Amino acid sequence: MLRFLILAALLFASITMGAQAAESPQTPQELIAGLPAADFERKTEMVNALAASGHPRAGLIIGALASGTLFSTVDGRIILQTGQDGKSYADALTGNLIAGLSEGQLTKIGVNNRLRRDLRGLSARLSLMSPDPQTRRKSAADAFTAHDPETLPAIEEARKKESVPSIRQALDEARAAIVLQSDDSSQDDKLAAVNTLRARGDRDALNALLGLRTADSQTLRNAAAAAVKDIESSLAYWGALQNVYYGLSLGSVLLLAAIGLAITFGVMGVINMAHGEMIMLGAYTTYMVQQVVAGVAPALMPWALPLAIPMAFLVAGASGILIERTIIRFLYGRPLETLLATWGLSLLMQQGVRTIFGPTNKPVTAPTWMSGSFDVGHLTITFSRLAIIIFAVAAFSLLTMFLKRTHFGMQMRAVTQNRKMASAMGVRTNWVDALTFGLGSGVAGIAGVALSQIDNVSPNLGQSYIIDSFMVVVFGGVGNLWGTLVGAMTLGVANKFLEPYAGAVVGKILVLAFIILFIQRRPRGLFALKGRAVEA
């Protein structure tokens, strides 16, 4: 009904304009220039004419007029407010930015309520018919959330012309949302709308359907209730999937933090309480690399993070070798004393970093390619979490490959399994020790690069991960990298599933308590080494 009215109005407008061709403006430039002076009735005509003219910026101008951001200047130019802060202005028709304007020089082009309503419908119609599919998709989604009855005719019209199936569906959904709200649509129409929303199945659809709980018709109420139940169960399912995803990303963080420890503790049997500080060194290296890149070659900023990875490995690895040569090698075979000495070392390193860089958090910016997200079904996959998962898995695979396939990896395993025999075979065991410790520390440094993205780069960064890392290694089983992988992922997912029920802190306490109990049952972890060496 409304649609016909508007069409008629359009038709009428074009006729009157045709009739008044001699004295009325016709080009978009002229139409716009005449806006400030015209009365409301005349403005309606002019806006309709503008819409009919097919000017690419017509939708923008009409939208600005409706929201009161279209102005005229003293010298007769028409401009609209742009930019996120609303402080910059652009020429209405060309879109060129105009500098040096202040609000005092501008006069807002006034509208009344009736005109504003027309404008909204017109603007929705224009953007729904826009030649650009992205604009159409976005305005269909907007129409869904706004469910403004004024836009219904425009939506229906656009639906007929739409060629892209996904946008057509979005339009159907928007129409359904409006139909459910409106009083003058038929029962069948509403039932069909319920089904459309049921198929959409997200939280917005749920909210729209919940409004039907007070509907007059029994059938409609039942249909809505069934749809709500259906959507809720599917949302629970997707929610669980989302938890798994969060859990995997937390597990990857744990894996990164623990994997270096799995080498120093798991393979060498050295308790390195300064492991967390190696992670911290990696994070501070990332910060330094970013500072240097920003100073020397700002164009390379998006690549500062990948550049930081080898740097962090080198810095942390070199520190690790230094520590092994100066402290740890004197303490082999005395694990509890190693624990105390490395604890002291961690205090030294924390205070050292605090003295050099100060106690405050250092800003590490995320590269632009890591922000954003995409949807799979109702699952939101953020790039930053995805990047951490991929990074952790890549680091893990590289490390296992290195241990399995390279000469040094073989020497390392030989020394772990039987030091004396390896030494008799000509392996320089003390160098292997130093390099292994360096490798474990370097991997911790790499973890620091990743953690700098999700945690505060402060001197205490490492401390918050040390207990978690030990838990992962002990849970997974010492001396086995696969155990570390499974342990990290299990703990990550378990943590995320407990969080909604018990809260973050209690969830963490439960996980800790679980591990303590688990170690009682299997003192050597999930994937224990078998054989005599264990009892030694």
Added chain:
Amino acid sequence: MSAIPARRFGTLPVVLYTVLAVLAVSVPLLNLAVPEGAPFHVSTYVVTLLGKYTAYALLALALDLVWGYCGILSLGHGAFFALGGYAMGMHLMRMIGPRGVYGNPILPDFMVFLNYKELPWYWLGFDNFLFAMLIVLLAPGLLAYVFGTFAFRSRVTGVYFSIITQAMTFAMMLAFFRNDMGFGGNNGLTDFKEIFGIDLQLASTRDAFFVVSVAALAAGYAICRAIVTSKLGKVLIAIRDAESRTRFLGYRVEQYKLFVWVVSACLAGVAGALYVPQVGIINPSEFAPASSIEAVIWVAVGGRGTLVGAILGAVLVNGFKSWFTGAIPELWLFALGALFILTTLLLPRGIVGTLLHRAGAKAMPATLQEDTVDDAISPEPPRDIKQEKLVRLGA
């Protein structure tokens, strides 16, 4: 130390008891009887400080009992210490009565603030001093019993045990930080007013606490000494040096360990209970893994496996800390870190341990020295040189 006959150094306990007795008499006297400003006056601040060190010394003693004599390195003794402290703190909270900010005669301030309507069940009975003292012993003891039963039965040893004790105290810290635990959350328990109706701030109260702490330390020392010099103590040392061998000889290693572990936890709880009224606050940071591990270094510096060493270490390190954090606070962590490293690398036996070892080495024939190497953690099997020669000769 096992090889050194205890009677040779029987003078050590006598010296300790004498020093403690002299301190218990002289410090309050110098505080109360000598007027302020006089050269030998001991200020109330120093009395409180010494009382704090004494409580720490008792904690170190408890830690040394399990670490030095049974080879169990606990990185979670702070949890037992804090539990004892919380039990004492709960009693002192109830003693505030209606003098709190909100003036509620039953509920402590933080509970009024958090909208508690009545006292949680686990706070009942804490207005009774004897009940609170019972809990000071029972709470850490019970936790240690449950934890120890599980851990020792499934033979969790060495660093694994150390790491799960650390996880335990970490989990406790997270739990006590929560407001709805009913233990004051982040702020803990503080603003204590009096005990037995006597103002806590009075100098004489402080002196009394010091004397009680010294007495408790002496009693703790007596208990530990009784344990380590008994036959049971010999078994503990055997477990420390060769656990599997002791088990194969027929000793029920788990039960010996559990016994000494629970005794140690109770001692730590008493230390916490003495600590709280003197410093006037107990909060979840006492559960922090870092404070537990700091206690370990006191024992390491003084000399583990020597009871006097633990006491000496606690007093020395804490005295050093008080002086250092007053003089150059920003460098304290450097000093503490260096202390950890240097002690483990250069002075693995600690101060008293090294002195005793020197004395012992002089007194013994050279060939036996290998046996006396007091490597408590991972002993080399003692070398029997005569036997090796015989083997080499083909006998």
